Amino acid sequence: MTELTAPPTPLIPQLIIGLGNPEPKYDQTRHNIGFAAVDALSRSWQIPLSEHRKFQGIFGEGMVFPGQKIRLLKPLTYMNRSGQSIRAAVDWYKLSPASILVIYDDMDLPLGKLRLRLAGSAGGHNGMKSAIAHLGTSDFPRLRIGIGKPVTQAPSETDTISHVLGNFSKAESQLVGEVLNLVRESIEASFKFGVEKAMSLYNPRAVSAVGL
DSSP: OOOOOOOOOOOOOSEEEEOOOOSGGGTTBGGGHHHHHHHHHHHHHTOOOEEETTTTEEEEEEEEETTEEEEEEEEOSOGGGHHHHHHHHHHHHTOOGGGEEEEEEETTSOTTBEEEESSOOOTTOHHHHHHHHHHTOSOSOEEEEEOOOOSSSSOOHHHHHHHHTSBOOHHHHHHHHHHHHHHHHHHHHHHHHOHHHHHHHHTTOBOOOTTO
16 A cells, blocks of 8 residues: 655745845845845835844844745845845744745846746855855755846956946836836745745746837
8 A cells, every 4th residue: 555645845935035235326236136126025015124233134024924924134244245144034033944035136037037946056146155155055945036147248247247236227127116026926926835836837927028
């Protein structure tokens, strides 16, 4: 007789971290879209954010659905030390790395695309390198938001830095608003069905705008 095994418990995010840099000059830049995502979630879910010194970041917690507490974090440690802030919050709440979700920018995806993953490498992203180093594992969910590549055919390192730390154009900024709505929807699906199901629902999705 075949022994029945229970299906795996779906991964539900408990702490959502958006990566970025804290100074005003970095506001609205492509590299700070993780911050923008957390700000959008804060507004939509009416979760106030304020500075939290123990976590070295901007933090808030609240209920999204009945019985579903969620915590939001924007590290203020600068991108390449993001892991310090993440580790402080994870340790304080005694969370497993699998119960966090890190949101950050990705040049390898076009603007308008998202990519949810359960685990993976840093892919050259300094914020993720720091997160992996401080958590001691790369096995944690992440949501990459496409920011596209520089328009030059063979971009130099300077072109790449200018692109990442540059502001979105006016047309791109309108698209970013739609992207952040998609981010919210995908995370809310993660709460309802788990990250893996949300991946199948939202990784194929994209938003686009005329003229881009």
